[in-house]
Amino acid sequence: MRRKTLFDAAGIQRSLGRLALEIAERLQGCKDLALVGIHRRGVPLAKRIAQKLHEVEGVHVPVGSLDINLYRDDFSSVGTAPVLLGTQVDFDIEGRTVVLVDDVLFTGRTVRSALDALLDLGRPARVQLAVLVDRGHRELPIQADYVGLSLNTRREDHVELRLKETDAEDGLILETPTPAPGKKTERRGK
Amino acid sequence: MSFSHKDLLGIADLNADEITYILDTAEKMAEVSHRPMKKVPALRGKLVVNLFFETSTRTRSSFEIAEKRLSADTLNFSASASAVQKGESLADTVLNIDRMQPDCYVMRHASPGSCHLIKRLTPAAVVNAGDGAHEHPTQALLDAMTIRQRKGSFKGLQVLICGDIAHSRVVRSNVHLLNKVGAKVTVCGPATLIPPHFESLGVRVTSDFEKALQGKDVVMMLRIQLERQQRGLFPSLLEYYKTFGLTEQRLKLANKEAIVMHPGPMNRGVEIASEVADGPYSVILDQVENGVAVRMAVLYLLLGGGEDEASH
Amino acid sequence: MKRLIKNGRVIDPSSGTDETLDVLLEDGSIARVDKRIQEKSAEVFDATGLIVAPGFIDMHVHLREPGFERKETIASGLAAALAGGFTGVCCMPNTDPVNDCASVTQYVLHKAKGVSPVAVYPVGAITKGLKGEDLAPFAELKEAGVRALSDDGRPVTRSSVMRRALEYAGSLGLLVIDHCEDLDLAEGGVMNEGPVSARLGLRGIPADAEYLPVRRDLALSRLTGQRLHVAHVSTRRAVEAIRAAKKKRIPVTAEATPHHFALTDAACTAFDSNTKMNPPLRDQEDVDGIIEGLADGTIDAIATDHAPHAYEEKFVEFDRAPNGIIGLQTAVSLALDRLVRSDRVSLKRVVDAFACAPARLLGLERKGAIREGMDADLTLFSPRKEFCLQEKDVKSLSRNSPFLGQKLRGAVVATVIAGSVYSVK
Numbered sequence: 001m002r003r004k005t006l007f008d009a010a011g012i013q014r015s016l017g018r019l020a021l022e023i024a025e026r027l028q029g030c031k032d033l034a035l036v037g038i039h040r041r042g043v044p045l046a047k048r049i050a051q052k053l054h055e056v057e058g059v060h061v062p063v064g065s066l067d068i069n070l071y072r073d074d075f076s077s078v079g080t081a082p083v084l085l086g087t088q089v090d091f092d093i094e095g096r097t098v099v100l101v102d103d104v105l106f107t108g109r110t111v112r113s114a115l116d117a118l119l120d121l122g123r124p125a126r127v128q129l130a131v132l133v134d135r136g137h138r139e140l141p142i143q144a145d146y147v148g149l150s151l152n153t154r155r156e157d158h159v160e161l162r163l164k165e166t167d168a169e170d171g172l173i174l175e176t177p178t179p180a181p182g183k184k185t186e187r188r189g190k
Numbered sequence: 191m192s193f194s195h196k197d198l199l200g201i202a203d204l205n206a207d208e209i210t211y212i213l214d215t216a217e218k219m220a221e222v223s224h225r226p227m228k229k230v231p232a233l234r235g236k237l238v239v240n241l242f243f244e245t246s247t248r249t250r251s252s253f254e255i256a257e258k259r260l261s262a263d264t265l266n267f268s269a270s271a272s273a274v275q276k277g278e279s280l281a282d283t284v285l286n287i288d289r290m291q292p293d294c295y296v297m298r299h300a301s302p303g304s305c306h307l308i309k310r311l312t313p314a315a316v317v318n319a320g321d322g323a324h325e326h327p328t329q330a331l332l333d334a335m336t337i338r339q340r341k342g343s344f345k346g347l348q349v350l351i352c353g354d355i356a357h358s359r360v361v362r363s364n365v366h367l368l369n370k371v372g373a374k375v376t377v378c379g380p381a382t383l384i385p386p387h388f389e390s391l392g393v394r395v396t397s398d399f400e401k402a403l404q405g406k407d408v409v410m411m412l413r414i415q416l417e418r419q420q421r422g423l424f425p426s427l428l429e430y431y432k433t434f435g436l437t438e439q440r441l442k443l444a445n446k447e448a449i450v451m452h453p454g455p456m457n458r459g460v461e462i463a464s465e466v467a468d469g470p471y472s473v474i475l476d477q478v479e480n481g482v483a484v485r486m487a488v489l490y491l492l493l494g495g496g497e498d499e500a501s502h
Numbered sequence: 503m504k505r506l507i508k509n510g511r512v513i514d515p516s517s518g519t520d521e522t523l524d525v526l527l528e529d530g531s532i533a534r535v536d537k538r539i540q541e542k543s544a545e546v547f548d549a550t551g552l553i554v555a556p557g558f559i560d561m562h563v564h565l566r567e568p569g570f571e572r573k574e575t576i577a578s579g580l581a582a583a584l585a586g587g588f589t590g591v592c593c594m595p596n597t598d599p600v601n602d603c604a605s606v607t608q609y610v611l612h613k614a615k616g617v618s619p620v621a622v623y624p625v626g627a628i629t630k631g632l633k634g635e636d637l638a639p640f641a642e643l644k645e646a647g648v649r650a651l652s653d654d655g656r657p658v659t660r661s662s663v664m665r666r667a668l669e670y671a672g673s674l675g676l677l678v679i680d681h682c683e684d685l686d687l688a689e690g691g692v693m694n695e696g697p698v699s700a701r702l703g704l705r706g707i708p709a710d711a712e713y714l715p716v717r718r719d720l721a722l723s724r725l726t727g728q729r730l731h732v733a734h735v736s737t738r739r740a741v742e743a744i745r746a747a748k749k750k751r752i753p754v755t756a757e758a759t760p761h762h763f764a765l766t767d768a769a770c771t772a773f774d775s776n777t778k779m780n781p782p783l784r785d786q787e788d789v790d791g792i793i794e795g796l797a798d799g800t801i802d803a804i805a806t807d808h809a810p811h812a813y814e815e816k817f818v819e820f821d822r823a824p825n826g827i828i829g830l831q832t833a834v835s836l837a838l839d840r841l842v843r844s845d846r847v848s849l850k851r852v853v854d855a856f857a858c859a860p861a862r863l864l865g866l867e868r869k870g871a872i873r874e875g876m877d878a879d880l881t882l883f884s885p886r887k888e889f890c891l892q893e894k895d896v897k898s899l900s901r902n903s904p905f906l907g908q909k910l911r912g913a914v915v916a917t918v919i920a921g922s923v924y925s926v927k
Contacts, residue, residue: 067218070230302702306773325703
């Protein structure tokens with residue numbers, strides 16, 4: 001297993017800062033904006049982006065959290081027990097621009113479940129997606145509107161975001177399994 | 191936390207961590223019932239058969255709502271309208287329904303151990319909705335959820351359960367659960383309605399209701415069934431009310447903020463006075479509401495669940 | 503036809519014999535018992551490493567025929583008996599029609615003779631139709647071949663009826679076997695009344711539902727001076743009462759089933775109806791009382807109360823299931839595994855309980871002993887051989903046993919009846 005730190009704490013903050021600016025620019029301000037983080041790590045990210053928006057635009061953007069466990073499309077048998085973290089959206093999403101926030105965009109299934117969950121709560125005017133990392137390998141036609149870092153990964157790679165709110169410290173880690181030992185290539189001779 | 195149970199046959203099979211886990215899950219489920227769109231697709235495509243051999247509007251409705259809120263398909267089977275009248279055995283009934291590939295049976299039956307019996311026949315999950323006087327696990331769980339909401343913690347909590355102990359599945363499940371989470375239980379009732387050896391379940395047993403009320407944080411009253419009176423187990427309903435009825439006067443003997451519970455349906459004026467049932471300390475209606483959340487949690491944990499967060 | 507059972511450890515409690523001996527069988531009788539018999543024309547059965555005991559007799563079996571052939575037939579029941587090491591069985595009269603007359607007794611004897619070498623001793627009813635009111639015709643039954651009487655399945659509730667039964671049966675030399683149960687106190691219970699029943703929410707049968715009728719019967723036995731045999735004792739207090747009565751020389755005897763010394767009511771927690779029987783499985787104290795009773799001879803005999811029930815009858819809710827389990831093929835192994843292996847009851851006493859006591863109680867003069875002139879009925883077993891009853895090896899038509907698939911130490915190897923050896927496969 002080879003581990004590489006792509007972003008340290010500072011790197012993450014810079015990226016989030018840029019995302020916040022992009023959101024504010026694209027939406028021409030923060031009118032009717034709401035951020036909804038997808039559990040688990042999308043939630044602290046959404047809160048940090050809201051914080052940045054407050055610093056830059058001086059507005060208070062409401063932040064909600066979505067638990068998509070009840071909306072998964074992958075019904076495996078009971079193995080690891082799901083921990084419900086609960087959906088908490090204490091504001092009306094009717095007519096708003098909701099930006100969903102997640103840490104890593106991969107197959108797209110999580111976002112699709114999040115869309116179902118969000119739309120069960122009401123009718124936003126439009127929904128956009130902000131992610132810290134897009135690592136490719138989509139299985140559904142889903143795209144992010146705001147991306148912190150685009151990564152070329154192999155399917156078997158593992159991308160992990162650590163945040164001090166949920167883990168010990170901030171960090172974006174890429175783990176690539178070392179290739180299986182194959183034939184030693186002969187380097188003798190010409 | 192690993193919830194490795196395939197069925198819920200009784201609280202006796204759960205440990206304290208698993209109980210807490212179910213209650214925590216139920217708290218999250220409660221949110222679903224409070225939004226305009228009271229449905230999540232968690233159990234979409236799953237078939238749950240409600241196999242009720244005893245009439246029960248309340249428990250069955252509660253389960254049905256829970257199933258529907260999770261988007262499961264439900265099939266209601268009640269004994270009177272079925273081949274059971276023609277003498278079909280429980281085993282045959284289940285073997286027949288099983289051909290329709292249900293994912294889960296929610297069963298209520300008059301015989302203790304009937305869920306254990308069908309579990310030997312079907313690969314589907316089995317949830318015990320009450321088997322004779324043996325257990326009624328979801329009732330104890332919703333009672334616990336209600337107690338936890340009002341009292342915060344179970345440790346050292348003094349609980350009194352009063353009524354027809356001998357024939358009550360509610361008391362057995364509650365005793366198992368409350369003991370596991372660290373509460374202290376006393377059961378009370380006419381001596382003829384308390385089975386011998388009941389202390390072996392880890393409870394104090396008494397027939398002195400007023401003395402038992404002292405120091406209690408939770409008072410749970412059980413229904414007295416009129417048929418018991420006909421069988422000569424106690425002289426009359428009025429006598430019962432005089433000795434074991436929970437009146438406002440008697441409630442004052444318990445702790446100041448004691449809560450009053452009842453699994454329902456109530457016999458007002460027999461085991462509980464109307465003023466108490468409708469009074470400020472009564473959490474009886476909360477119990478009913480929590481019933482749906484708890485049943486959603488149980489069904490979800492048994493039938494739903496996905497992979498962990500790996501696949502994004 | 504001569505057969506030589508060679509080199510086995512012959513245990514015969516009736517004579518106190520316990521040594522390695524050869525037993526020569528000829529024309530259905532025991533011809534000689536001695537060290538190292540040489541008999542050229544005899545067919546030899548090598549019993550090295552085995553115990554050679556007098557043929558076992560099960561005093562309490564339900565063969566179900568006539569009337570309940572779905573559960574068992576005389577043929578299948580006796581096949582189970584043979585495989586279980588029994589050379590003879592008593593079959594209870596709760597058939598349909600009830601065996602309260604000569605014709606049913608004759609039917610059973612005739613049927614049995616045609617299908618099995620195992621001897622059948624039909625038990626006649628105490629009361630007509632088992633109704634507990636009028637006495638059955640004891641003399642007629644005796645003439646037809648009955649040696650004992652019982653209303654088993656039901657108690658004889660009316661004390662005056664029991665008294666008259668003891669007097670009349672006694673005058674005819676017939677043994678009265680009582681199923682001691684106070685039906686009113688038992689009040690529809692389905693298992694032992696105790697902490698387990700309290701926990702499971704099942705109605706319990708208190709131990710006193712057995713103890714009180716036993717006390718009554720002991721008093722009546724004393725009053726009439728006639729023999730009485732208590733069926734399937736299950737409680738410590740009943741054993742103690744019987745022990746005290748025997749000390750006072752009241753002519754009472756008793757039997758216990760293997761399930762009553764092998765299991766407690768804790769076995770019921772899975773609600774398996776193969777743990778439902780009457781009398782029910784009791785608590786550990788009672789089980790210890792039974793074992794002590796067997797050890798000191800207060801309980802004279804081990805009898806299985808073999809009670810077959812069809813699958814669809816037993817595979818129902820616990821409280822609706824009929825009572826009883828089969829037991830013929832597991833009895834000896836259970837006794838060896840649970841009583842002898844743990845040294846709680848001597849091997850000699852176990853052999854006595856299976857063979858000598860039943861023979862004595864039923865007045866079978868040529869059974870229950872290994873000496874010249876006795877019938878050539880033997881049970882050969884190994885106390886160390888492992889035994890596990892699998893469903894496919896069950897000879898009974900029914901499979902209602904909680905011991906299927908359980909490994910036990912001790913096994914019957916062969917049953918010898920009238921000199922013929924039937925090896926257990």
